[in-house]
Amino acid sequence: xxxxxxxVCITTGSFDLAAAFAxxxxxxxxxGDETGRVAAEQSGAVxxxxxxxxxxxxKRAVQAIVERFGRIDVWVNNVSLPRITPTVDLTxxxxxxxxxxxxxxxxxxxxxxxxVLIEQKRGNLINISSVHGLFAxxxxxxxxxxxxxxxxLTKVLASEWGAYGVRANGIAAxxxxxxxxxxxxxxYIGRIPMGRTGESxxxxxxxxxxxxxxxxxxxxxxxxxxxxGWTAYHLFHPFEKAF
Amino acid sequence: xxxxxxxxxxxTGGGRGIGFGIAQRLCAAGAEVVIxxxxxxxxxxxxxxxxxxxxxxxxxxxxxxxxxxxDALAEAVRTQHGRIDILVNNAGLASIxxxxxxxxEDWYRQVDVMYNGVFLCMRAIxxxxxxxxxxxxxxxxxxxxLGAWPMRSAYDSAKAAVISLTENVGCEWARRxxxxxxxxxGVTRTAILQQMxxxxxxxxxQYNRRAPMGRVAEVEEIASVVQFLVSDRASYITATTVTxxxxxxxxxxxxxxxxxx
Numbered sequence: 138x139x140x141x142x143x144x145v146c147i148t149t150g151s152f153d154l155a156a157a158f159a160x161x162x163x164x165x166x167x168x169g170d171e172t173g174r175v176a177a178e179q180s181g182a183v184x185x186x187x188x189x190x191x192x193x194x195x196k197r198a199v200q201a202i203v204e205r206f207g208r209i210d211v212w213v214n215n216v217s218l219p220r221i222t223p224t225v226d227l228t229x230x231x232x233x234x235x236x237x238x239x240x241x242x243x244x245x246x247x248x249x250x251x252x253v254l255i256e257q258k259r260g261n262l263i264n265i266s267s268v269h270g271l272f273a274x275x276x277x278x279x280x281x282x283x284x285x286x287x288x289x290l291t292k293v294l295a296s297e298w299g300a301y302g303v304r305a306n307g308i309a310a311x312x313x314x315x316x317x318x319x320x321x322x323x324x325y326i327g328r329i330p331m332g333r334t335g336e337s338x339x340x341x342x343x344x345x346x347x348x349x350x351x352x353x354x355x356x357x358x359x360x361x362x363x364x365x366g367w368t369a370y371h372l373f374h375p376f377e378k379a380f
Numbered sequence: 381x382x383x384x385x386x387x388x389x390x391x392t393g394g395g396r397g398i399g400f401g402i403a404q405r406l407c408a409a410g411a412e413v414v415i416x417x418x419x420x421x422x423x424x425x426x427x428x429x430x431x432x433x434x435x436x437x438x439x440x441x442x443x444x445x446x447x448x449x450x451d452a453l454a455e456a457v458r459t460q461h462g463r464i465d466i467l468v469n470n471a472g473l474a475s476i477x478x479x480x481x482x483x484x485e486d487w488y489r490q491v492d493v494m495y496n497g498v499f500l501c502m503r504a505i506x507x508x509x510x511x512x513x514x515x516x517x518x519x520x521x522x523x524x525x526l527g528a529w530p531m532r533s534a535y536d537s538a539k540a541a542v543i544s545l546t547e548n549v550g551c552e553w554a555r556r557x558x559x560x561x562x563x564x565x566g567v568t569r570t571a572i573l574q575q576m577x578x579x580x581x582x583x584x585x586q587y588n589r590r591a592p593m594g595r596v597a598e599v600e601e602i603a604s605v606v607q608f609l610v611s612d613r614a615s616y617i618t619a620t621t622v623t624x625x626x627x628x629x630x631x632x633x634x635x636x637x638x639x640x641x
Contacts, residue, residue, distance in 0.1 A: 296631035299592025304627075311616065330554035330619060339616035346608045353608075355566070355601035357593055358630025362620040366554045369547035369619035379551075 138162030139349050143210035146202060148189060148246065149173060151215050152180040157341045158348075164206060168198050189216060189242035199249040211348045212250045212262045214243045214287075219269075221276040221318035235279035240286040247294055247305075254303040261304040263347050264291045265340070266360065268309050268367045276318075288360050295358030304357040306347045311335045311364030327375025330366030339363055382410025383611050388461045390414045390453065392444050392501060393471030395422035397570040398520065401599030402468055402606050407435035409607055411466065414457050416442035418471065444471050444497030447504075454504040463512055466610045467505045469498045469542075470520045474572055476531045476581065487534045494538040495545075502549055506558060513557040516610045519546050521564040523625050539564075543621050550619025559618040561609045566625025568597040590633070593626030 140163035147155055149169040158165045159181035167177035168187040177184040183205075187198035202209060218235050243264055254260035269277050270284025287307065294305035313335045315322045326332060343363045347353050362368050372379045389406050393399040394415040403413045407430055415430075415437060417423030423439040430437035440456055443449040457464050472494045475486045498519055509515025524532055525539030543562055550560035567573060567587045573596065577584050588595050605624045608614055623629050 292627075292630035295627040296592050299627040299631075300594050302593070304593075330551040331616070332555045335616045339614075342613040343617070346613065352604045354604075355593065355597045355624050355626050356605060356622070357625070357627035359623050361617070361622060363616050364620070365616050366551050366619040370551045376551075376555075 144206045144208055145211040147213045148215050152176045153337055154341050155182040156180040190237050192245040195245040196249045209253050210260050214264045219280050219316035224278040232279045236283045239283035243287055255301045258302045264307045266307045266309050268311050268364045271309055271368050292358045299357050307360040308343050309360050309362045310340050311367045313337050330370050385410035387411045387465040389466035390416055391468040392416045395426040398599055398602050399470040400426055401603040405603035405607050412436040415439050416453055445492040447500055450500040450504045458508050464508045467517045469501050474535050479533045490534040491538050495541040498542055509558045510556050515558045517560045518610055519562040521562045523564050523566050523629050526629050547619045562621040564621050564623045565602045566597050566628045591626035591628045592631050
């Protein structure tokens with residue numbers, strides 16, 4: 138099994154991702170707010186409470202995990218708060234909530250987990266970002282900026298930690314779930330060269346690949362696009378009009 | 381049971397270096413490999429080594445610069461195997477020198493092999509894949525295709541063209557079942573690297589220290605990424621380039637602290 142006995146920590150709610158790591162032999166820890174406890178435990182993971190918006194809480198959670206398991210092999214930052222609003226209508230609180238959880242939270246995690254990984258001289262961190270961190274979209278000021286920040290954070294971590302044999306990578310995920318808001322499924326699909334949204338399994342496979350030292354040992358600072366061609370394309374909408 | 385069991389894979393320049401590493405890896409995952417090589421001796425030796433390991437492999441003499449040679453490759457493999465599942469455009473060569481005096485034959489040879497050759501193979505073999513409604517093309521680019529290295533304008537611009545081909549054709553065929561992806565390896569421990577070091581173009585230590593991970597890539601580390609990308613695990617990945625460089629391109633290369641050069 139690919140992750141036999143490895144300690145894999147995942148922030149918030151992708152219980153399919155937790156289950157996928159568990160199926161490969163990992164000891165999975167879901168870290169996040171209490172609402173995830175039951176689902177985490179059902180997916181074969183251990184639950185560790187953490188408020189990602191609070192640096193002290195993150196530090197405490199990381200400490201608790203290390204005390205319990207003795208190590209961390211993989212850390213996946215997976216917080217996503219899509220919210221589509223014109224920038225002039227976006228409140229400062231909404232901005233802070235999105236950037237705080239997705240970007241500052243990822244920094245708090247990197248800050249606390251990085252120490253552990255560097256000391257081990259082993260392990261890797263994966264930030265799940267979005268195609269919206271690479272291409273601007275109307276109404277996505279907070280979400281896109283946080284994701285773009287997350288991409289640059291990933292590259293800085295890769296630059297700093299590579300010397301210790303610790304890798305940091307990101308995923309620019311395409312559309313898997315249609316976010317709530319004014320944009321229809323048809324409109325999203327019209328933007329995607331492959332003509333379909335992604336399946337969560339397809340993003341999970343990419344995470345497992347990046348996390349696996351037997352496969353991705355020299356992949357570092359990479360933002361892997363799992364997007365059906367989204368970020369390669371910038372001609373007309375819908376895609377059919379390109380022909 | 382491998383994840384590529386029964387898949388037919390063509391690898392151009394598959395006789396040596398990264399290409400041969402990819403051949404080994406895809407064979408080990410169950411694929412049957414056609415080594416499309418310019419140099420018959422290299423091709424035959426590669427196939428012998430693969431078959432000795434119990435893998436299924438054959439050699440097809442190919443000059444990727446020539447449309448008729450590439451068409452013959454596509455036709456031969458389709459006739460023999462009935463299908464083509466994977467194409468790895470790997471054939472390449474590196475010659476470096478100042479642009480203002482760069483020998484024209486070197487320019488044309490590099491562009492013919494690494495840019496035109498990739499196009500010709502995508503065109504001829506892609507046609508077979510489109511008919512099947514399924515297939516994966518993986519182009520080998522380079523971190524040189526993502527930025528400037530003085531004295532390498534021919535190699536680097538050909539590799540940049542490969543990235544653009546990947547994006548363009550990947551989108552064009554995205555709804556027809558054919559994925560097109562690219563890998564941009566960093567400096568990798570191969571005969572070409574050995575030659576660069578022997579010619580004192582740079583020391584191994586310089587290459588090692590430029591990558592945040594403090595070393596060059598092993599061929600196997602490129603091949604493992606290729607396997608992932610050509611497998612069904614990467615079914616939503618197309619029209620994109622994956623760098624495998626230990627963080628070389630991500631890092632903006634300003635020396636600082638221990639990692640300073």
